[in-house]
Amino acid sequence: MILQESPLLPTRRNSVQWLPCSCGISGSTRCIRHIQTAKSDTAFELKRKKERKMMIMSRMLLSLLCFVALVYGQASPDTATMLALRDSLQSTRLNWSDPNPCLWTGLGCDRRSHRVTRIQIGNTETSGALTSDLRNLSSLTVFEVMGNKLTGKIPSLAGLRSLERVFLNDNGFTTMDADFFTGLNSLHYVNLGNNPMRPWEIPFSLRDANSLLVFSAVNCNLSGTIPHLTFPNLTSLELSGNHLVGELPVSFAESRLQILKLDGQKLNGSISVLQKMPLLTEVSLHGNRFSGTIPDLSGLTSLRVFDVSENQLTGGVPNSLIALVSLTYVALGNNLLQGSTPLFLATAIVTINGGSSSSSLSLSIISLFSSSHTHPQHYYLFQSPMGNQLALIIISLTSSCFFLLILTFLILICRRRPPIENHPRRPPSSTTPDHTFNTVNESFDPSLYEISMEDLSIATKNFSSDLIVGDGSFGFVYRAKLSNDVVVAVKKLDPDALQGFREFSAEMETLGQLRHPNIVRILGYCISGPDRVLIYEFLEKGSLDYWLHETDDSYTLSWSNRVNIAYGVAKGLAYLHGLPKPIIHRDIKSSNVLLDSDFVAHIADFGLARRMDESRSHVSTQVAGTMGYMPPEYWGGNTAATVKADVYSFGILMLETATQRRPNLPVVVEGEEVGLAQWAVMLEGQNRYFEMVYDGVGVGDWEVESVDEYFKIACLCIKESTRERPTMNQVVELLEELCSAI
Numbered sequence: 129m130i131l132q133e134s135p136l137l138p139t140r141r142n143s144v145q146w147l148p149c150s151c152g153i154s155g156s157t158r159c160i161r162h163i164q165t166a167k168s169d170t171a172f173e174l175k176r177k178k179e180r181k182m183m184i185m186s187r188m189l190l191s192l193l194c195f196v197a198l199v200y201g202q203a204s205p206d207t208a209t210m211l212a213l214r215d216s217l218q219s220t221r222l223n224w225s226d227p228n229p230c231l232w233t234g235l236g237c238d239r240r241s242h243r244v245t246r247i248q249i250g251n252t253e254t255s256g257a258l259t260s261d262l263r264n265l266s267s268l269t270v271f272e273v274m275g276n277k278l279t280g281k282i283p284s285l286a287g288l289r290s291l292e293r294v295f296l297n298d299n300g301f302t303t304m305d306a307d308f309f310t311g312l313n314s315l316h317y318v319n320l321g322n323n324p325m326r327p328w329e330i331p332f333s334l335r336d337a338n339s340l341l342v343f344s345a346v347n348c349n350l351s352g353t354i355p356h357l358t359f360p361n362l363t364s365l366e367l368s369g370n371h372l373v374g375e376l377p378v379s380f381a382e383s384r385l386q387i388l389k390l391d392g393q394k395l396n397g398s399i400s401v402l403q404k405m406p407l408l409t410e411v412s413l414h415g416n417r418f419s420g421t422i423p424d425l426s427g428l429t430s431l432r433v434f435d436v437s438e439n440q441l442t443g444g445v446p447n448s449l450i451a452l453v454s455l456t457y458v459a460l461g462n463n464l465l466q467g468s469t470p471l472f473l474a475t476a477i478v479t480i481n482g483g484s485s486s487s488s489l490s491l492s493i494i495s496l497f498s499s500s501h502t503h504p505q506h507y508y509l510f511q512s513p514m515g516n517q518l519a520l521i522i523i524s525l526t527s528s529c530f531f532l533l534i535l536t537f538l539i540l541i542c543r544r545r546p547p548i549e550n551h552p553r554r555p556p557s558s559t560t561p562d563h564t565f566n567t568v569n570e571s572f573d574p575s576l577y578e579i580s581m582e583d584l585s586i587a588t589k590n591f592s593s594d595l596i597v598g599d600g601s602f603g604f605v606y607r608a609k610l611s612n613d614v615v616v617a618v619k620k621l622d623p624d625a626l627q628g629f630r631e632f633s634a635e636m637e638t639l640g641q642l643r644h645p646n647i648v649r650i651l652g653y654c655i656s657g658p659d660r661v662l663i664y665e666f667l668e669k670g671s672l673d674y675w676l677h678e679t680d681d682s683y684t685l686s687w688s689n690r691v692n693i694a695y696g697v698a699k700g701l702a703y704l705h706g707l708p709k710p711i712i713h714r715d716i717k718s719s720n721v722l723l724d725s726d727f728v729a730h731i732a733d734f735g736l737a738r739r740m741d742e743s744r745s746h747v748s749t750q751v752a753g754t755m756g757y758m759p760p761e762y763w764g765g766n767t768a769a770t771v772k773a774d775v776y777s778f779g780i781l782m783l784e785t786a787t788q789r790r791p792n793l794p795v796v797v798e799g800e801e802v803g804l805a806q807w808a809v810m811l812e813g814q815n816r817y818f819e820m821v822y823d824g825v826g827v828g829d830w831e832v833e834s835v836d837e838y839f840k841i842a843c844l845c846i847k848e849s850t851r852e853r854p855t856m857n858q859v860v861e862l863l864e865e866l867c868s869a870i
Contacts, residue, residue, distance in 0.1 A: 204229050204242040209264045217278075219254035236270075243267035250295060251275035251854060258283050266290070274298050274319065275858065282320075286310035286333070295861075297321040297344070309333040317865050321346040327371070330355050341868050344861075345370070346389075354395075360384065363868045368392055368412070376401050383407075386868070391415055391435075399436065403427060414438055414459065424448045432728075433645060435459040445470040456645040456728070577652035577663070584608070584654055584661060588618055597670065598719075607666065616651060617664040642711075646700030648722055648732040667730055669723035676718055676788050684824040687831050688870050689727050690785045691838060695863040696729030697721055701778060702856035704731075705771045712769050716777035717754050717791075718784055756780065756791030756804065760848050772850040778859070779845025783808050786838060788822035805846045812843045831870045838866060 204210070210229035223233045229244060230237035236246035244265050250272045257280035258273070268288050274295040282296055284305035291312050297319040303326055309315070315337040321344050329352035330345075340359045344366040353374035354367070363384055368391035375397030380388075381404035388405075389412040396417040402408065403423040410433040418436065421443035425431065431452055437459040444467030445460065458478045472478045587608035588595055598605035603621040610616060643649075654661035669675070672693060675685055685693075697716070704711040713720075713731065720733040759776035780791050783804055794801035797810070811820055817839045821827060827835060841862050847853050854862075 204237060204244060206242075206244040206265055206267075209259070209261050210235075210244060212259045212261060216259050217254050217256040219249075219252050221252045222249060222254065238267055241267065245290075246270040248272045249276070251858070254278065257281070260284075263287055269293070269314075271295070275855075281305065282308065284308050284310070285312065288312060289314055291315055293317045293865075295319045297323065299323055302326055304328060304331075306331045307333050309335075309337045312337045314339055316341045318342070319344040319861065320348055321366070323348045325349045327351045329353075342865055354390075358383075363387065363407075364864065365389070380405055386410070386430075387864075388412070399423065399441075409433070409454075411435065422446055422449060425452065428452065430454055433457045436463070438462040440464055442466065444468070454726070457643075579652050579654050579661075579663060581654055581656035581659060581661070583611070584618060584663075587611075587616075591620060608663075615666045617666045619662045619664065621660045621662070642704075644700055644703045646696045646728070646730055647703065648730040664732070667722040668725045669727060671719050672721040672723060672729070672785065673718035675723065676784065677790060684822075685727070687821075687825050687827045687834075690825070691834065691863070691866055691870060693721070693723070693727060693729045694782050694785055694838075695860070695867050697731060697778060697781065698856055698860045698863050700729070700731040701774055702860045705774070705856050710771055712771055713774050713777075714769055715754060715757075716774055716781055717757050718781060721781070754792070756793075759850075761850060770850065771856070772853050775845050775853045775856060775859070778856070779842045779853075780805060782838070782842035782845065783820070786822065786825075786835075786842070787820050788824075808839065808846070809843055812839060834866050834870050837862075837869075841866070 207227075207229055210232070214224045214232075221233075226232060229235055230242060234247065234249040234252070235244060236248075237243060238245050245267050246269060247265075248270060251274065253276065254273070255277040258278060260283045262268075262271075262283055263285050265288065267290055268285075269290050270293045271285070271291065272293065272295040274297045276299055278296075279300040280302065282301050282304040284307050285291060285294070286305075286307045287310065289311055292314055293316060295317070298321070301320075301323040304320075308331060310333040313336055316339055318337070318340065319342075325348045327349050330350065332355070334355070335357050338359060340362050342364040343359075343362065344364070346366050347369035350367060350370035350372060352372065354372060354377050356377045356379045358379050361384060364387040365385060366387065366389040368389045370393055372390070372393040372395055374395065376395065376399065378401060380401045383405055384407055385405055386407050387410045388408060389410065391412050391414040393416050395413070396419065398420040399413065399418050400420065400423045402411060403425055406427045407430065408428050409430050411431065412433065412435045414435045415438045418439040418441060420441065422436065422441060422445060424446060425434075426448035429452070432454055434449065434455065435457070438461070441460075441463040443465065445465060449455075449458070450470045450472055455472065458472060460478075585591065587610050588606045591604075591606060595606045595608065596604050597607045597617065603619060606618045606620065608616050608618045648667065649665045650662060651665060652663040654663070701713065701716070704713060711734075713734065715733060716731070720731065722730045722732050724730065757777040757780045759773045761773070783789070784791055787804070787808075789795065789804055791804045793804075795804060795807040797807060802810070808820060811817065815836075817836045818827075818832070820839060821835060841859060844852075844854055845859065
């Protein structure tokens with residue numbers, strides 16, 4: 129037998145050539161040895177190959193590490209500037225110990241140039257002063273230091289042509305360089321508000337910031353006049369709480385301003401320029417010295433808020449204002465207005481009678497429950513150039529007598545308990561046949577109407593199930609039409625549930641006092657034996673929950689709709705949290721957000737709401753809320769309710785509004801179930817924001833960037849630590865910028 133050489137067997141270099149071997153003992157032995165030698169050669173070569181591969185991989189890994197070290201370890205050209213800033217600041221929440229500023233907390237750098245592009249250290253309890261060489265950060269686009277304890281001078285940022293956003297508000301700054309805005313032609317958003325500045329004027333260098341969208345400088349000791357500067361893209365100007373004088377600039381005409389807030393100044397002259405600002409949605413000129421008449425505002429078809437109270441306006445209330453269907457809030461009190469009582473739409477909150485003796489227009493809100501459709505009575509001021517003092521005396525005497533007569537009439541009519549059409553406004557009686565109900569505190573608004581159960585039964589067709597538009601654990605909500613054809617929402621609380629009585633008390637003591645465009649209005653109530661009924665304004669579009677989860681796909685809320693709904697809820701919550709005695713809602717969710725015909729959001733259901741004392745930061749109570757919306761601190765046994773609990777619930781609501789996912793249902797990720805908040809944080813960490821948007825939402829090309837910002841705001845609100853969550857005022861500012869961008 130001859131053993132042939134296998135062509136597949138490897139050989140070493142310079143090895144002996146294989147030869148055929150003959151059969152026999154000696155030959156067989158030689159063949160076996162050759163085979164053993166071949167096997168050992170094969171193992172040797174495989175080992176050598178494996179070692180070579182390992183060596184190659186090690187060299188590649190070393191090269192990669194060197195590359196990473198070269199890229200990320202390279203010193204930033206802005207290192208010296210940032211080290212100087214670090215040395216001038218003090219904060220226990222900033223990790224700025226690394227020699228490379230690009231790795232610091234709250235900073236961002238360009239990957240190629242290693243230049244600092246973002247400084248975002250707002251609300252980090254940072255103190256100290258800003259350094260004067262910040263203008264050397266030539267690639268800076270975002271500078272946010274709001275909500276800290278910074279003092280001293282705001283240094284100039286002149287020449288930073290890439291800068292887009294500057295938030296310096298809510299600090300202790302006292303001065304500002306006059307050339308601050310020089311060359312900032314990319315600047316979009318500025319907030320300098322709530323700083324104890326020494327008297328200063330809007331610097332002339334602001335003219336360079338011709339890309340401005342939002343400028344806010346409230347409560348910062350601003351003086352002088354509003355300069356005649358033209359900003360073609362400016363949508364929001366807020367300068368309230370300062371010492372400005374002079375007239376409204378004529379440059380406001382034909383501007384793109386949507387929000388104009390100039391409350392509490394010494395501004396004077398005419399407000400006629402407003403009629404040439406067709407994009408206005410909010411006008412607040414409260415507490416100035418404006419004179420003349422209210423101009424024709426028929427062209428302001430988007431106007432929602434109009435507050436010109438406490439000025440010196442004369443003339444009548446123009447029909448062009450009365451006829452605006454977009455209005456949600458009107459304040460005209462404490463002026464010198466004349467003429468007839470205006471009848472605004474029932475959807476508008478109207479504050480007219482300011483109680484000033486100098487007001488010559490005797491106005492009050494028209495009863496939403498009156499069955500009369502006749503024109504209101506007219507009241508006129510005695511006009512006499514020679515007898516103004518006599519006229520005022522006559523008016524005072526006449527008004528006093530008239531008031532006494534009305535008071536006597538009301539006392540008599542209360543005893544007779546007349547039908548609803550003429551029923552006086554009064555608080556609930558302190559004597560009720562049902563002693564299990566703790567009577568409502570008299571701190572609520574006494575202008576609420578008490579309505580009889582008989583009238584409510586007629587309006588709801590004996591509380592027909594066909595008219596139910598909502599339900600909850602405390603009762604049903606009905607759509608009702610009153611005798612004057614006004615449509616309202618009627619909530620009949622379950623008389624067998626103690627919580628229903630508590631909700632009645634809570635709603636009357638909180639919601640009964642509140643007046644805000646984004647909070648549902650309570651109009652009246654009924655107490656009849658064990659029954660407790662609340663009457664609200666009716667909002668045509670129903671709840672946000674309905675539009676997110678119960679409609680078919682024939683109509684899907686647009687992206688701008690969703691952002692504006694979140695913005696509306698945020699403004700309502702900021703109002704609640706900013707009251708002298710803040711109110712914590714404790715149950716923010718989509719079913720407690722109601723939408724009007726324009727999809728403007730209104731917060732509803734204050735049955736779980738609690739007030740905080742001014743001296744306290746929380747309310748000790750039982751855990752309350754809805755699964756999926758409750759903050760993580762509740763699960764740790766902390767029962768202290770704070771405003772930051774509302775912020776967390778709002779963040780979940782933002783996620784729900786954009787994703788159209790219910791917060792109490794899990795999201796499946798790679799076969800595992802996670803909560804909505806956990807899923808959002810995971811995708812945020814990977815910059816995969818767009819994947820969270822509901823598939824049916826069409827996002828325009830101009831709205832794509834807003835998606836990222838929207839989810840960043842939401843994820844800030846759902847931070848596990850309450851200290852890391854923003855306040856609702858800060859959320860409003862962020863969403864306001866977002867809304868102006870879309």
